[in-house]
Every structure is written in structure tokens, then in C-alpha cells.
Amino acid sequence: MTLGIDIGFIKLILAHAAAVHGLPVKVEPVDLARIALKRLGLVGKGHQRDRRPTQDELDRLVAHFDANPRQIAPVGQIIRFAVATAKRQEEICKARWSDVDTRTRMLLIRDRKDPRNKNGNNQRIPLFAATGYDAWEIVEDQLAKRSNDDDRIFPFNHRSVGTAFRRGCADLNIHDLHFHDLRHEGTSRLFEAGFTIEQVALVTGHKDWKMLKRYTHLKPEALHAVLANRAA
Numbered sequence: 001m002t003l004g005i006d007i008g009f010i011k012l013i014l015a016h017a018a019a020v021h022g023l024p025v026k027v028e029p030v031d032l033a034r035i036a037l038k039r040l041g042l043v044g045k046g047h048q049r050d051r052r053p054t055q056d057e058l059d060r061l062v063a064h065f066d067a068n069p070r071q072i073a074p075v076g077q078i079i080r081f082a083v084a085t086a087k088r089q090e091e092i093c094k095a096r097w098s099d100v101d102t103r104t105r106m107l108l109i110r111d112r113k114d115p116r117n118k119n120g121n122n123q124r125i126p127l128f129a130a131t132g133y134d135a136w137e138i139v140e141d142q143l144a145k146r147s148n149d150d151d152r153i154f155p156f157n158h159r160s161v162g163t164a165f166r167r168g169c170a171d172l173n174i175h176d177l178h179f180h181d182l183r184h185e186g187t188s189r190l191f192e193a194g195f196t197i198e199q200v201a202l203v204t205g206h207k208d209w210k211m212l213k214r215y216t217h218l219k220p221e222a223l224h225a226v227l228a229n230r231a232a
Helices: 002-021 028-039 055-066 075-085 089-094 135-145 158-171 180-192 197-204 209-213 220-231
Strands: 106-109 123-126
Touching: 002 028, 055 075, 055 158, 075 089, 075 135, 075 158, 075 180, 089 158, 123 197, 180 197, 197 209
Parallel strands: none
Antiparallel strands: 106 123
8 A cells, every 4th residue: 555655646746747847757657557566466455444342342441441550541531432432542632621612512623634634624523422432421520530730631642542552452362453443433333323424424524435434334233223213
């Protein structure tokens, strides 16, 4: 996949040189090179992860961190919050109290990751209990434990949280589970709860169906709950 991205950059540079600077270069050889590399199996689509944690794995991880008195960061709470909000690891550790609207139970995420806009991509998301974990309840619990003037809800380095998560998975023999898979899990649970693509995107920040589709590895058992929600 990296090679394919590099070829795309080369083509972009050559096209810019020809169109803007009038240099006598052609982009056709790049297209031919891409075709040749595809046939050789050197360029192709990246492998998309479809790993979803089981509820047992989530319960074991949360219990593992909650029972560890030496664990400074509340990784158990952060795991719950990740599934509840489908937020990225770094977004969780950057979330601020000053961006929480207690009246509407909304949270403003600043500069959310977007390949088209690096800055200013702010988004308000609901803090609710649609995925099996109650995001608002978690926020209230964190507020009750707040003991300093740090404006962050989870005032911890996101890399340290990731390291603790990996260590916890290793301790519990939970294989091939990444922290980012929790965002995947939260997104999938929103679909399983019966939300539409447009509604899920209001939580996850995805801009279109193609970007969102890779997170929708739904469990067929969830169709019972979707039907029940529609009948209610």
C-alpha cells in the first residue's frame, strides 16, 4: 500500500510540473508502471482490519485495569469511553471539560482527523448510551474524581494509554487487538443499534459511506435488537 501511495505522489508532482510550470514531462509512464506493479503483486489495496473485541474481552480488560492499584491512568474508563463514543485514542486524551455542554450532553471535538482538512475540523458529538456503555455517565464519574485544574477529561498521554492497553492484552492473552479496534467496535454497535449512515457519521466524523463502510462489520445477532428498536 505504501508503494501505491508513493506512486500517486510521483504522478501528482509530474502533473503539477507539466500543468503549472510547463515542464516537458508526462504522467502516462507512471500509469503504466502502476499497472505493471499491480500485475507483479507489489501494489494493491491495503488489508482492512475487521477485528472486533468480544464482550468477554472488553469485560476482562476493564476488570484488569480497574483492579490494578498501580495503574495511574483510568484505562478501564477510557476503554468504555472509546466504545461509547467511537473516538480515537488521541481524541479521548485531548477532550476538555470546557468543551462539554452539560445542558445538551454534547462534547466538542476540536481539529478532528480528516485527510482533507488538517485544522479547524471541529465536531460536536452526543454523550449517550447507545453502544452498551454510557458516555455521559463516564464523564460524570470523571468529574467526581477531578482533583486538579487540568482542563482535560482524561489528563493522560495517549501513547501511555496505548502502551498500557497493549500490556493488558498481553497479560490476558488477548491476541491481535488494537486500541483503534475500540473505535471500530463503537461504530459497529451504533449501526447495530439501528442508526443510519448519516446518524453514525455525526458521531464518528466520517465524511462519506466509503470511509465509514470499513467499520461496519456487523454481527447478525444484532438484527434482533434493530427490529426491536423499530417496533418500539
